[in-house]
Every structure is written in structure tokens, then in C-alpha cells.
Amino acid sequence: MIHANTDETWLPLYEALASPVRLSIINLLAADMMNVKELAESIGLSSAIVTMHIRKLEKAGLVQTKMVRKQGGTHKICSLAERSISIELPHMLDVKKVHEVSVPVGHFTEFEVFPTCGIATAEKMIGQFDDPRFFLEPERMNAGILWFGKGYVEYKVPNYLLSGQRPLALEITMELGSEAPGVNENWPSDIDFSLNGMDIGMWTSPGDYGEVRGRFSPAWWQDRINQYGLLKVIRIQEDGTFIDGQQMSVVGIGEIGLDRNFWSFRIGVKENAVHVGGLTLYGKGFGNYNHDIIFRVFYEDVRST
Incomplete structure (x- = not known):
């Protein structure tokens, strides 16, 4: 979709x-x-x-x-190439008060990844395929794509909420797919998400898409390798956590500790998952959407009494 x-x-x-x-x-x-x-x-x-x-x-x-x-x-x-189209019009929350942060996919602060794996900027590969050491290469900060067979990456996101601003919902938007050896559009993978140490849900990616080039794949990026993913929108609100409008868990906005100076968002594939099919994360310069991980927190001003 x-x-x-x-x-x-x-x-x-x-x-x-x-x-x-x-x-x-x-x-x-x-x-x-x-x-x-x-x-x-x-x-x-x-x-x-x-x-x-x-x-x-x-x-x-x-x-x-x-x-x-x-x-x-x-x-x-x-x-x-697709079976359906969903067009999201601006929400009432969207046109009111929101803090937005765009986090490049290479700006992870913690990781543990296992082959098959790799990381690249829009200009070149960083290091070699299937060598997790290159996830520590300083140039990773410019990465536009990363992938691994199992493990996780974690991002620290600044909290710009001020005193008197109450969070109503948090949205996380990103382009995701599985990670198969080569490409395989029928390669399910159970991808887990957690925020501030709390599991907020799991989504099963259908496959690793590479039969058709991504709209923003660089000219040097070879065929028959990860080309694009699916755009996923996670929304945490008062009554639970949703992905593309479908409920993933009952974890609500009041349970994830948004009152700290930064938030920790982890995305990964667990070794004991039913479908250990890896993960590909697409950022700016790759895939079909040409943007990094976007965090939006919607809030209201609360007057002190």
C-alpha cells in the first residue's frame, strides 16, 4: 500500500x-x-x-x-506495483501545535547487528558488506540506508516540549523493508519497536523489495539489491499504539515517559522472532520517499492553575 x-x-x-x-x-x-x-x-x-x-x-x-x-x-x-493507495489529509492535530525532528538513519547511538548487513551514503558504500564494524565508522552519520539480518539500532531524539505543553500524540514515520540475501519480495520479517525501553509493538514486513529500482536509488547503486521499502507511520496516542491506523498495542502516550530531555527509539529484529527476516531502513537519497526518520509530537498548552 x-x-x-x-x-x-x-x-x-x-x-x-x-x-x-x-x-x-x-x-x-x-x-x-x-x-x-x-x-x-x-x-x-x-x-x-x-x-x-x-x-x-x-x-x-x-x-x-x-x-x-x-x-x-x-x-x-x-x-x-501496489494494491491500494491511502491518502492522509491533515489532522486537526497536524494544523495545530507540533514539534518535528528529522533523524538521519545513520545517527543511531547504539546498535547490535549481524550479517547480512551493510551501510551506505548516497555517494558510496561505507566499508564492506557483511562487516558490522563499519556501523562504527564516523561516516555513518551521512548514511542514507542500512540493513542487517537480525539485531537492532537505537536513536536518541531530543524532546522539545516545554513546561506547560502536554503531549497528545507521537508519530514516527519511516521507510522499512525486510533484508534477504539478495532480494526476495516474499521474505517476512517481524520488526519490533520500543520507545524509552518499553515495547510498543511489532509489524511483519512482507519482503525485501529489489525487483524494481527505488525512485531515489543513486545511479551507482546496483540492481538486485535493496531498492525500496514501505512507508510506515507509527502513532502513539491516548488509547494505544497504531501503525497505519491498525492497533499494534495498548501502550498509550501516558505510559512512555515523554517528560525526559530525550527519547530513545529502538527498531530491530529479535533472534527468537517467528520470522527472522532482517531489516532495511531507508533514509534520504534512497528508496521511494527520500526522507529520514521523522518524529512529530503533537501537544496542547496547559495553563497552570
């Missing part, structure tokens, strides 16, 4: 949907995978024009393509 909002970065998605031809292509691909020639014949347009529409749908993350040998030739096969 694509989780979009009113940020301008989603304009390519909305532009891709604002076309009767592209909507027809989506409907055709919902029934079966097709090549460009088959799509052109079904719609009654030239292959060149259909190719232009496919590129816009690819840029929006709605369609994926791959080259397949078939009937003695090579064909560009098109298929849907």
Missing part, C-alpha cells in the same frame, strides 16, 4: 492518476501482466505513447516493469 499525504513530493502520484489513459492501463494490469505492445493494442494507442504513460506510472510507484524472455524475444512486462 502507498501511504500518501498532501506534501508536494506526492505530486507525481497525483499527476499519474489524473489521466484516463493511465487509469485504463491500471485497470488492464489489475487483470493480468501485459507488455507495452499488448497494452497499446488494448487501448488503441501507439507503443511510443503507451511507453510514455508507463514511465509516469513507474515514477509514481504504481507500475513496475521487467525484461522477460518470451517466445524467442525479449519483452518489457508491466505489472502493478
Whole structure:
């Protein structure tokens, strides 16, 4: 599922949907995978024009393509990349009072990771594949992607709430996927989240996505390796903790100790999980969303009596 909002970065998605031809292509691909020639014949347009529409749908993350040998030739096969789209409009809380902090994925303060693993900036790999020592390399602070087979990374987030500001909800937004040797879109992984030492829930990632290049993958980033993840929004509020609107736990905003100077957020895959499928965390310069881990705390002013 694509989780979009009113940020301008989603304009390519909305532009891709604002076309009767592209909507027809989506409907055709919902029934079966097709090549460009088959799509052109079904719609009654030239292959060149259909190719232009496919590129816009690819840029929006709605369609994926791959080259397949078939009937003695090579064909560009098109298929849907997503099953649904969720558009989140601004909440009442969003347009009121909020403190926001963006934390780069390389700014972890504690970690324990096991191969397969790696870390990279938008310009180059940091060290070598499958060597956890490079997670201590100072250049990690510029990292835009990291991955590991099991273990965790932990981030310290400054608390900018002032005296008299009562937290109503905390949102954590990030792009996540599994970590398979190579890539495997059917590679479930149980990813755990904790805040200030308290478990707030678990989400099972469906797979490690790499068949199609990520929208923001650097030019040097090779194919057939982690390309993009799924955008996940964790929201901790009074009545529990939710991920994409689905409840993960009953842990509420009043139970996680937001009155300290900083918060500790840990994300990982436990060795005793049912699905030990690793974790890939995408930040700015990688994946499909081009942003780091975003923390938003919504609050209200409380007058002293």
C-alpha cells in the first residue's frame, strides 16, 4: 500500500492518476501482466505513447516493469506495483501545535547487528558488506540506508516540549523493508519497536523489495539489491499504539515517559522472532520517499492553575 499525504513530493502520484489513459492501463494490469505492445493494442494507442504513460506510472510507484524472455524475444512486462493507495489529509492535530525532528538513519547511538548487513551514503558504500564494524565508522552519520539480518539500532531524539505543553500524540514515520540475501519480495520479517525501553509493538514486513529500482536509488547503486521499502507511520496516542491506523498495542502516550530531555527509539529484529527476516531502513537519497526518520509530537498548552 502507498501511504500518501498532501506534501508536494506526492505530486507525481497525483499527476499519474489524473489521466484516463493511465487509469485504463491500471485497470488492464489489475487483470493480468501485459507488455507495452499488448497494452497499446488494448487501448488503441501507439507503443511510443503507451511507453510514455508507463514511465509516469513507474515514477509514481504504481507500475513496475521487467525484461522477460518470451517466445524467442525479449519483452518489457508491466505489472502493478501496489494494491491500494491511502491518502492522509491533515489532522486537526497536524494544523495545530507540533514539534518535528528529522533523524538521519545513520545517527543511531547504539546498535547490535549481524550479517547480512551493510551501510551506505548516497555517494558510496561505507566499508564492506557483511562487516558490522563499519556501523562504527564516523561516516555513518551521512548514511542514507542500512540493513542487517537480525539485531537492532537505537536513536536518541531530543524532546522539545516545554513546561506547560502536554503531549497528545507521537508519530514516527519511516521507510522499512525486510533484508534477504539478495532480494526476495516474499521474505517476512517481524520488526519490533520500543520507545524509552518499553515495547510498543511489532509489524511483519512482507519482503525485501529489489525487483524494481527505488525512485531515489543513486545511479551507482546496483540492481538486485535493496531498492525500496514501505512507508510506515507509527502513532502513539491516548488509547494505544497504531501503525497505519491498525492497533499494534495498548501502550498509550501516558505510559512512555515523554517528560525526559530525550527519547530513545529502538527498531530491530529479535533472534527468537517467528520470522527472522532482517531489516532495511531507508533514509534520504534512497528508496521511494527520500526522507529520514521523522518524529512529530503533537501537544496542547496547559495553563497552570
